[in-house]
Amino acid sequence: MRSLTKVMAASAVAALALTGCGRADEETPTDTAGGGASGAAEAFPKDALIGVSLPQKTSENWVLAENLFKDDLAKAGFKADVQFANGGVGEQQNQIQSMVTKGAKVIVIGAIDGAQLGTQVKAAKDAGATVIAYDRLIKNTDAVDYYVAYDxxxxxxxxxxxxxxxxxxxxxxxxxxxxxxxxxxxxxxxxxxxxxxxxxxxxxxxxxxxxxxxxxxxxxxxxxxxxxxxxxxxxxxxxxxxxxxxxxxxxxxxxxxxxxxxxxxxxxxxxxxxxxxxxxxxxxxxxxxxxxxxxxxxxxKDTRNLVKATLEMVAALQKGEKPTVTDDKSYDNGVKVVPANLLEPLIVxxxxxxxxxxxxxxxxxxxx
Amino acid sequence: MNKLKEIFGGDTRQFGMIFALVFLIVLFQVLTDGLTLDPGNVINIFQGNSYILVMAIGMVLVIIAGHIDLSVGSVAAFAGIVVAIAMRDWGIPWFVGILLGLVIGALVGAWQGFWVAFIGIPAFIVTLAGMLIFRGANQWVGKSNTVPVDESFQTIGAGYLPEVGPKTGYNNLTILIGLLLCAALIGGAVRNRRNQARIGADVGPASVMWIRLGLITVAILAVAMLMASGRRGTSLPISALILGALVLLYGFISTRTIIGRHVYAVGGNRHAAELSGVRSKRVNFLVMMNMSILASLAGMMFVARSNASGPFDGVGWELDAIAAVFIGGAAVTGGVGTVVGAVIGGLVMAVLNNGLQLLGVGADMTQIIKGLVLLAAVAFDVYNKSQGRRSITGLLTQNFGRRATQDTTETVKQES
CATH class of the missing domain: 3.40.50.2300 (Response regulator)
Incomplete structure (x- = not known):
């Protein structure tokens, strides 16, 4: 009978731990909802987490972008979470959700398919994160904040x-x-x-x-x-x-x-x-x-400059400033016109x- | 210690899979500083993997019957694009779209089932062909473009239960469903026990049953409360609700109905089954057809979650579904496996994937780790069986108070 008591005790402890978990989070809905409403324009800590979700590791440009994002975000004092979605759109969706869970303040997305991320960027937005579409526009959603690309x-x-x-x-x-x-x-x-x-x-x-x-x-x-x-x-x-x-x-x-x-x-x-x-x-x-x-x-179209422009945008958002936007008319994603920072390509x-x-x-x- | 063994169904070592799942959750909970059991994350795990798990349900039946289906990803993508285009161009409402998708699944499944069951071509070949045919069909129909779907349809992949009733700080419907599920489980177990006692079967000590039920109830309520306490507007995802309903439905069909037993019988020993009067062709046909229907459903759930159907939807899904089934204790030779096992196997992969993503482990390492886990899980099961113990599968079924499947598999094994 002693072992039975042990099991009972163990399950009781487990039950307490788990319910405690539920109650502790009871406060969060109001918190995050409040943060989400006004969060976009507010400054956030200098060491905040910045998520970068890149598509498949198929070309040199993306590998270069990965290294630049990792190094430069770390240099600027941010915590960087840079990930590739080699497994396709489904993996990229889960990655973005994970970044939201981890509390990323800005999520930079180089979409595999810009039309298939609506649900995830909405979740990011609802959690108070700013979403930047990198190189490829994210379509059919009002939850994308900025677009950085070459013109x-x-x-x-x-x-x-x-x-x-x-x-x-x-x-x-x-x-x-x-x-x-x-x-x-x-x-x-x-x-x-x-x-x-x-x-x-x-x-x-x-x-x-x-x-x-x-x-x-x-x-x-x-x-x-x-x-x-x-x-x-x-x-x-x-x-x-x-x-x-x-x-x-x-x-x-x-x-x-x-x-x-x-x-x-x-x-x-x-x-x-x-x-x-x-x-x-x-x-x-x-x-x-x-x-x-x-x-x-x-x-x-130098990847270095594109990453640099993105990081400047992140830095501006961190201070609560409005990032540089060079075009707020052209990039209609089907639901809203996304403010874009367009870089000048160089003819060679x-x-x-x-x-x-x-x-x-x-x-x-x-x-x- | 004997009591503990009885609670977990005979031998604690054989309970590996659920332990593995719990272990992974605890491990990642510690490593990620509590993010793993964050309500939002629990919701994400279900929402981001429901479509794979739905396919795993169909796949486990295919594998129990001794076949395999490599075409599920392509079939899912094909159904997804047809539904997306039909809704966009013909303006049909979302529920007609879903029906259309299921009909497409049934037709595709009938096509594949016909070749497998009646012509006798190995399912590996038929579905390898199907993988090419329906991937091509997806890109041909959609012209390799991404086709968006409107908001009403997005609910089945990205929606949540609504907020109703008084403000309790939780999503009331989610809690209600959790409570109902617990009540149903307890009621079912009590009735089952009473029935067994009436026919004079050995029912074991009542305390074991109650503790087992207690553990399950605590687990269900914990998940329900976690999901209910997420960010306002989120709760039990509709996709998880669909998954749950399918698990109950297919769990019932596979263990409690004649057709379900026939699937095990055909997979265990086809000739013995035929001699016992099982129409194996019909079973094979239905199993393949069912798989494609579920693949279509999964495809639509993914399209809904992605808000659009794309030309590369479903690439590699067949491998995820098959991995889930084998981690869940099914045997490559057929005849062994359970629906619940497959879903738990899928959840092991899902939690692993999610935990590694939360830790920021790269996509390359994640794949290596997932591969090793798959190998380890199956090796563990094979080792256990070679030691003369029952497979994990049998245990899982037993744990749910249903001895039927295990008995069938045991009988079939003896026959062969």
Whole structure:
């Protein structure tokens, strides 16, 4: 019977402990609710927890971002919780919930799929945390506070300008024959890049300086399914044989480096001189190509600057100040217009490649 | 000490899984400074894993019957995207959407069940094909885009019980459900005992039953109170409520109905079962069909929780569900396993995952640890069986006062 008493005692203790737990938390609802209502604008302790939830560890950029966030948050005195969601959206959802539970004051999210995190960012918001969408906008929720990213429209503009400058350098007088390429239609950014570029090119097309020989000027004609190099190459092959039997191709608008190289490959295979081709992403192969004088330009969107801007935002929030916002009109996520801090991307040609990549351990070797 | 053994059903060592769960909870509770049993976190664990656990319920039946289903993630994603698009483009209300999803699950399941049961292709192959077919179908239907769902539908994955009645500092409905569940358990156990006594069966000392019930009741009430004391507006998640209802339903079906016993019989020894008059083809067909229906439900719960259906929903879910089932004591050879065991196995994984996330352990280490735990859990069970003890599975069933399953498995084993 003695053991029975022990068990009874043990379960009684357990019961007490557990119910005690419940009662202790009785106060929390009012507390957190109060904090949530006014929390966004209030300062928080200097050593608060900052959560950073990143997508799958698939590219160098994300690994670099992880290290920068870890080091720089620690340097600034915050407690950092930086995690990757290699297991997919479900894992990222649970990660964000865990950060909320741990009482993170700011949660920075590089979403795997920006449309699938509504419930979690709402929970974060309700718990009084500030949510910053990093690089990818979080959609269909009013619980996202800020958006930090490179200005994609500006990327397009820079590409358009680079195309014009590059062609002018080769042949001072127009008209120029050009072709247009866009990214994948299922990527929201592809349209923005194209619109940005067309904001520069369209007036020139209208006044006759530029001639799109194939007449394919609409976004849905210029798209490259899945951002795939092979699709761009096939389309370029077709365009060359259809429209450039006698005409010279002066320039091609390409939305990124992979497609730019595919386009150059196609032109070379057709035995034509390489036209002015734009790009984006600063891929190693393209930077080499630029140094060799083939591809004309690329865009540098330095992860270091993006992380830096995010950390400045966190620092401002910590002091209870309003963080820098450069655009409070453009980024409608379906429910609200998210105030955004947009960084200026940098156009890189052979002329400025050396200084542009001076801080980059891999690319500085290529340019140096 | 004998009493303790009886309470836990014979041999304390065999009670490993529940101990493992309790151990993990206590361990993480200490390591995370009390965050693990924070009301919000308990709610998160259930809300963030209910869909996996729902699939584990279907998967354990598939595995008991001696099959496997690799297609659940793809089927879930397919049902999710069709429902999301149907609701967006045809404007059908949420409950019609859910019905549509279940019908899709049933059709997909009938397709797979047909090949498995009537053509005789191994389920591994059929569902490997299904994994490809329905992933492709998901991306084809949704054009690889993410399709949002409206708020009414989000309740089944992200909703909570409403606040009703007087302000008690707790969510009243959650407490009420906890109390009702306890009352039902106690009532059931008492009645069961009375029935057994009436037919002259050995019922054991009453104190054992009461202490066992006491422990379960304390556990249920503790969870209920934790969930009820979370941030205002949160309480028992609807997804956990769905899970609970399914556990009760399938626990009952698998242990107390003819079809449930037939699943064990077919999985244990198909020929013996057929000779005893079990229509094994029908059992296989139903088991596969049921799995796809539950996978569709899980898919919809995930879509609701995510507020949208995406092209990569469900990737890797089959492995989570299968891991839960095997940690829960099922045997690869079939014939052994319980619904409750699978859910507890899933919870072990869920608590482990959650605890590691709270500790800020990276995704890479988390996967390594989860892999080791899976291996250790199954090794423990295999070792126990090789020592001539009953599997953990039998114990769990016993613990719930239902000897039926264990008896069936024992009989089947003897037959084979």
């Amino acid at each position: 994609n429209f500006k990327v397009g503009e820079l590409q358009g300008n680079a195309l014009l400058e590059g062609m002018a350098a080769k042949k001072p007088q127009g008209p120029y024959n050009i072709e247009l390429f866009a990214g994948s239609p299922d990527d929201a950014n592809a349209q923005v890049f194209f619109d940005g570029a067309m904001s520069v090119l369209k007036p020139k097309i209208d006044d006759g300086t530029l001639k799109v020989t194939s007449n394919q000027t609409a976004f849905n004609q210029a798209v490259t399914q899945g951002w795939k190099a092979e699709n761009a190459q096939k389309r370029m092959d077709t365009l060359l044989s259809a429209s450039y039997a006698s005409a010279t191709l002066d320039g091609v608008l390409s939305p990124n480096d992979t497609l730019a190289r595919a386009i150059i490959t196609s032109v070379k295979a057709a035995g034509k001189p390489v036209p002015v081709v734009t790009g984006q992403d600063s891929e190693v192969e393209s930077v080499k190509s630029i140094m060799a004088g083939e591809q004309y330009s690329t865009i540098n 040609t052979k002329a400025n490649a050396k200084e542009a990549y001076a801080n980059d351990p891999t690319l500085s070797k290529v340019t140096g």
